[in-house]
Amino acid sequence: MDDNGDMRHADVEPSITVENPLVRYDEPIRAALQELSRKSRSSGRFEAGHVLPAPGEDLTRFFAASDIAITDLGEYAGHRLRLLDLMRNERTRTTKTFASRLIVARAVEHIRRTGERMMIVSPSSGNKATALRDAVSAAHETGLATPEELAILVVVPTASRAKLWSSPLASDVQARVRNPVAVYHGARRDEVKTLAAGLVDGFGTEMYRRFGVRLWYTLDLDNYRVADIVRAFVEQDYLPPAKERLHAHAVSSAFGLLGHALGARRLAEEGHGESTARYFLVQHLDTPDMVLSLYFGSTSRRSLPTYTLDHANGFYRQDTDPRFPLTTFALDEILDSTFYTRQPATSAEMNALIRSQGGGGIVVSRHECLQRYSALREVLQPAGCILPTVPDDLREWSLVMALTGVLNGIDRGLVSETDILVHGSGSYQVTDFTPVPDAHLKTVESIEDLAKVAADAAEGKSV
Template identity: 40%
Template sequence: MIEQFVNSLSKIKSTESNNLIERYYKGLQKAFENIDGGNKNNLFEPAFELPQLDEQMIKFFEVAQSSYSYLGDYKDKSIYLLNLMKNPGTNTTKTLASLLMVARAVNHIKKTGERILIFTPSSGNKAIALRDAVERAIKFGLVAKEELRIITLTPKNSSHKLRKSDLSENEELLKLNPMFIYNGEIPQDVKKIGSEFIKKYDRDIETKYGYRVWYSLDIRNYKVADSLRAFFDYEFFPWKENQSKRLHAHAVSSAYGLLGYNYGRTIIKNEGMKIHEPNPGYLLVQHSETSDMVLSLLYNDFSRSNYPKYIYDETDGMFKQKQNSHFPYKTWRVIENLDGTFYTHNPPTSPEMNNLIHTNGGTGIVVSLSECLSRIGIIKQLLKGTDVSFPEDIRDLNEWSLVMAFTGVTNAIDRNLVDAFDDIIIHGSGIYSEDDYLKVEKTQVKEIGNHKEMFHAVFE
């Protein structure tokens, strides 16, 4: 049995490295080969192929780490953490996709001699991770600083997430790799500005300034990278006899991570590797400001009219409801922005995710800040003994993804929303606090209000 498993694993596994990308290089190459959807907008993108692994590339990839931990039981459920936050330069799972995207860019530059300018609108974490990956590519000599550049655009309510690094502290590197803050009121408008920037200036940047512009929001970039979660899960999850269905829980904006995990399972099945468990269920966790995926799952509609009716309680100043167990029972604000990382409205990924959950099981839940704060003691106790850094003072927390996921899981268990599952795997996609990084100075970022201002700031 063990020998069969090892032989099967060799179809996706290349080495015994703790570096996920190096370890599952075979699986990644198959994921690249089979990714569907194509380039729908006819914009430039590097080919979905990886460079040859050498010592420099292995060092570049070495922060792509992960771990599995059994955290104990909550009520009658076994809780596990899939820790995807182990790169100290980002503290989020965005590291995996960013390293692979930059590796593709390096591969293109070496094969063609063309220079690349990556541009990404981001709620914060994607920008941080891509900047970290570009910095690493320059640091390890994969590209010259003029060959690969990056521009990021984040909403003003995420500006506190931007980190100091060599790309910000070196004056020349900062000029080549600027950070922009959108000063408008609607965070998701950074995507609109990004589209306008590409539509208006893509050709000029190539012909006048010699850079191919890579607008990096395509979900395929993330689906491939997050297939690594499935490969790691396949090898390391502690199988049980007569195991019941498992549930994967994730704090989501567009659920790229869970869709990528499911894509990785597809690769495993296509390779003829035996999967011992039935298809897992999924739990989507969101906050009320952008709870569109939960609304779509439950009502096939993004409309807020489906929210339960909240009643203001004068005795404690809370808004309360008990009609619908998928939404907060109490909250300080009915529509509440718990973390700017989650900023996507009407995500186009909802139909695919809805189909997965309707087919395999699971549900969605919305959490409030009040509920998250009430769970801090339980979360700290569950994480005791892991290498997850948790601030002593919760007010120092700047990334709430992990706390949201734990709160969603414990609420769902208490409310009997996940009774069909015994094992719950929480995808640890992000946590960091004030002590984990140094924030960029205000002078190191530039505020803009539209795509024209951004172009002029970079090129004129």
């Protein structure tokens, strides 16, 4: 660290790229899937099996989008920071690639085993939709499944439609018909989960009877956790051992950190020693539920500190609780619509992990991210993560949020660990993608609306 408290790059380690970890760690992934299969309890919904296709050239090419990189970002106030880059797929730029490829691979195995058609159904705040659609498209491209066999329907809140990446599923007319994107205009963004679950529960049997299409609702913790075990395996194989390594992540439900914890547990069972991982949650003011739950045992916003408007500078300010923004433009600010889950079911499990192993959490604001923005642009360049010159051109703030949270936590005495691994779960800008055109989106207001979209897609109707 220099005299101004900036990050120092002396003696940094070279960047490491781990190619195709979904293939490299094939055996532990299959074992984890089987463990989850034994423990899973039936919800009454259809679910594809927990089996992947047999290894082969086509599956290797399909999983090739799963590279992970590790880059030393230097030191800050005596803390060594590294980036775990989970954003290497240029068709998504987010960590959702890993789970999406495994989900689609499981769908492929079911189709091959039964001959049944399948439509994946997923609610999303944007990134899961893009990654699942990319995985379905990749399955078509690699010949794992045909467009007639495998399709996908996603439903997103209107606030997230600008985050949806176009792809062959949107540019090709017939693919667009079979793989619709539905947009919900309701006030509560997370209501898209209710719509998608309601479609599968209320119309799944009818869809199979009429069209021979299975609807698979894939938004389940285990479907994502199993993919993220590769984070722990990569850490074990490519990073030096650490007694107290802090894993920092911008989270909505913390699926990624729970996946890392599962991987660390499986490594311990293989004789690598008990996990010493500590976990640090970073959130924003619109949905700070996991941080609130961790520290106050409730997601009630009554536990937020009291802010006063600083008329001279034009933002709100507080100085009573360092775990929340000291300055913000709005008290319910939506820094990024990616983070939209309220009262996540994962809070209890994450709280227990942090209380037993260590860690913490912090909430950040756009104003705080902007204060760090220019420094982060410079720090991230060696990792190949290019932030746009103009912050308004950034469309995914996860990485900036995570780093801002870590640096704020260090400055405020919330982070004691000197070895910090920042999980880079998402970062992209306007020049990285073309959004799905509004004309290609289907507006829905109810489960019945969504059911009609699904039926039209299964039948191949364009109107």
